[in-house]
Amino acid sequence: MSTTTSVPFRAGFACLVGRPNAGKSTLTNALVGTKVAITSGRPQTTRHAIRGIVHRDDAQLVLVDTPGLHRPRTLLGQRLNDVVRATLSEVDVVGFCMPADEPVGRGDRFIAEELSRLPKRTPVVAILTKTDRVADPDRIGARLLEIAGLGEFSDIVPVSAVRSYQVAVLADVLVARLPAGPALYPGGELTDEPEQVMVAELVREAALEGVRDELPHSLAVVVEEMVSREGRPAQRPLLDVRVNVFVERPSQKAIVIGTGGSRLKEVGSRARTQIEALLGTPVFLDLHVKVAKDWQRDPRQLRRLGF
Incomplete structure (x- = not known):
């Protein structure tokens, strides 16, 4: 008489690490199937360990998308690295992302050295991202x-x-390294980030679109208020969202605002569309740009801005 053994349900945490702009956020969104992490083309745009949740019949994979691990030059950089190291110590499997269109560099070796210090029980999966950017199979092999x-x-x-190539295979590889156990989050939940954090990230992504190289590191976003507007009929609700965008210098403020406020208007329109899709309700977005001089190096201002 033959017996069948049921496959145990698995649930746990996977951390994606890599140098800045290695494709971690885009990969997180592809695995989850929706947008939970900002995906600016500028390096070091992720500042929070955003969790995306992959629900399967056989498993629940909780993805932790961290800031890029790098040699820090500012107090902010040190704190972002601390976020990564703290996350690495708590996960079941690590995915080390490296882009296919760039050779292995000092940043990759720095991270590989960091990962070599992990306990032997923590498996590390190397992930070659952005293979769509390399047409030559021999280059991929190299x-x-x-x-x-x-x-x-x-x-x-x-x-x-971008092309969903082997994303499902990667999910299988990560799931296989999770412990057996019950689901950690309710079905249908895609992230455990507070709505205000997600809104701030969407505004920051919109503000980073098409700007100069130096601005991403100098831009922070704080949601000051999210309240339903009083007196609106139930069938026509409106959410008032007040947001401050902080930069380090007046010249950067001028970049964000643009000539006659034209760029800030574009930022607001782009961000509002994304926020309304996230929250499922019409939004009035009130954006203000403020200068917080050298905030990346000031412990007091870093605390005020949530770092």
Whole structure:
């Protein structure tokens, strides 16, 4: 008589790490199937360990998208690295992201060295991201060999989040390394980030679109207020969202606002569309740009801005 063994349900946390702009946020969104992390093309745009939740019949994979691990030059940079290290110590599996269109560099080696200090029980999966940007299969092969020489990995998986190439395969690889156990979050939940944090991230993504290289590191967003407007009929609600965008210098304020306020208007329109999709309600977005001089190096201002 044959017996069938049921596959145990698995649930746990996976942390995606990599140098800035390695494609971690785009990959998080592709795995979850919706937008939970901002995806600016500028490096170091992620500032919070955003959790995206992948629900499957056999598993629940909770993705932690961290800031890019890097050699810090400011107090903010040190604190972002602290966020990554604290996250690494608490997860079940680590995904180390490296872009296919760039050779292995000092930043990758720095991270590989950091990961080599993890307890042996924490598996590390190397992920070759952005394979859609490389047309030559031989170049992909060369990159995979480069990655294999960086350290000991439980798997090496090439993916393209943009084209959904091997995203499901990567999910299977990560799930296989989770412990058996019940789901950690209710079904249907896609992230445990507070709505205000998500709104702030969407505004910051819109503000970073098409700006100069130096601005991303100098821009912080704080949601001051989110309240339903009084006196509106139940069938026509409106949410008032008041947001402050902080930069470090008056010249940066001028960049964000644009000539005659034209750029800030575009930022507001782009962000409002995303916020309304996130919250499922019409939004009146009130944006203000303020200068907080050298906030990245000032402990008091970093605390005020949530770092």
